[in-house]
Amino acid sequence: VHLTRASANMFIISSALITLLVNYAIQSCEIHNQSDFITQETSLYDKIMKDYKPKLPAISTVANNSRAAPDIPRFEVSVVLSYLKLISVVEPQQKVDFIMEYRMRWNDERLKWTSSDYCGINELYLAREDVWVPEVTIVDAIATTDYREDFKKFARLNSSGSLEYFVPTVTSTACQIKIRNFPFDTQICAIKVMAQTFSARQYGIKAKSLATAYAKMGNGEWQIRNVSVRSEMVDNGEGSLIEINYFDVLMIRNPSFYVTVVITPSFIINVLCIFGLFLKADRMTKLGVALTNILSLTFILGILATVVPKTDEIPKIGVFVVVNLALMVGSLGIVVLISYIRIGESESEQKKEKLEDGSTADRSTKSTKSMRALKGTLHILLQLANLTNFLVLVL
Known part of the structure; x- marks a missing residue:
């Protein structure tokens, strides 16, 4: 009987201590001001960056036939076209200049955390050089420039390991101009996006377009009627697949x-x-x-x-x-x-000789x-x- 009572008392005391510790943890995790938030944010940053290598891509290169486990899905990055503005069409040089802004979204398993462990912090903004950013190359581009300074480049990180990175560019791309109906012509210029380093079996790009205000995309001479997206798999002849994504821009010339x-x-x-x-x-x-x-x-x-x-x-x-x-x-x-x-x-x-002749x-x-x-x-x-x-x- 004494042993049973002692056990019951011990259980009650333990429960009370656990309750006190939980309440203390909850109270100690409250963020009352900016200083408290920065403290928790710094602790979170140090934790997730401790063993993180930004120069190491988050891509699985293990052959699927080398293990009995289910296939590891390939790494995928979404490229969402959010804004497009036509600057000029240079017919003699067969090139088109755009202001092109897109968002990249991907997951990095190495950057996950439990938000409740850090007072509910669910997002972080990290400098571009602190994280690995997937390769997205605009091919057939004569020139492409991210016009921001380096100190303005940040990626948004979610506690689930999801990252988003915004890229505003001025892109000059080659475009085959068909002049048969000039100046009553319609042109389709494709902005091609792909990864030149990684195999399509290990790395994929999903292109999307959210640009819908077509009337504001053109200039005085050209009007953009539509922006469509398509994807194509190409064999490079060496047994390696290349995935090319196209943003097809339909343009109509103003012949006035x-x-x-x-x-x-x-x-x-x-x-x-x-x-x-x-x-x-x-x-x-x-x-x-x-x-x-x-x-x-x-x-x-x-x-x-x-x-x-x-x-x-x-x-x-x-x-x-x-x-x-x-x-x-x-x-x-x-x-x-x-x-x-x-x-x-x-x-x-x-x-x-006879000028007076009536017949003449x-x-x-x-x-x-x-x-x-x-x-x-x-x-x-x-x-x-x-x-x-x-x-x-x-x-």
Whole structure:
């Protein structure tokens, strides 16, 4: 009986001591000010960083067939495109410049902790050089720059070992520009993301896009209509897989500048010049008008040559200007030819000996009417050809 009572008393005393210790621990873990938080944060940082090696990637390289245990899943990092802004499209160099901002998310098993052990601290912000950051390379990039200073680069760490790292870049990427429908063209430029160091069997990238405000992504000349994501596995020929993720950017050009400055003026000037060539005027005046228009069209061709890339495709606007040039040269040639025909007929009529002959006067009148009808027909045909050339381009 005495032993039972002693045991009961010991149990009661132990329970009371445990309760007191728990209450003391809870009270001692309360964070009342910034100083208390920094103390706990420093303790947590020292604990998780004690044996952590930031230069050692958190990637399993053990072959799956070397053990009986279930396969270790490959390491995966999410790349979430959060913002995209088109800066410029340089057609002659076939490159596109973007402001590209994305977030990287991954798990590192070495950086876990129990938040209740550190007064409920669930997150830490660590400097970039303190943690291992997975490789994410933008391929086919002429240049890519993280425009932040080093002291502004931090990763957010969760108690579960989940990390998030924000990367704002200015990226210049190569893009094949298809100029067949220039300036009414649509382009698809792919921003390619991959890991160049690690095998796709051990390391994977999951690309996502949260960028939805497409109307604000373009610039004055281009409008972005869509950003889609796709992934592709490629065998490098040596038995190793390469995973490439694509952010496909669909862009549509705003043709207003070229319609206003090149296409419409060229069409109107051709209409007026063709009309002017068939008016009654001396040959030198007509020649001056035609040559002026030909020089202006040649100048426009020179401008287009500096804007579009040198490829095997000929842009529609180039065909439009060349056809306009051909119409102008053809109109000038027709008018000059008609003038020489009329001069030849006049000289032959003057050599007639019987100027008073009524039959000769009738033939002259018929010849004049035939010439006018020919000129009118050619004028209409040339104007229709000019209009057709314009409509084929803009429709």
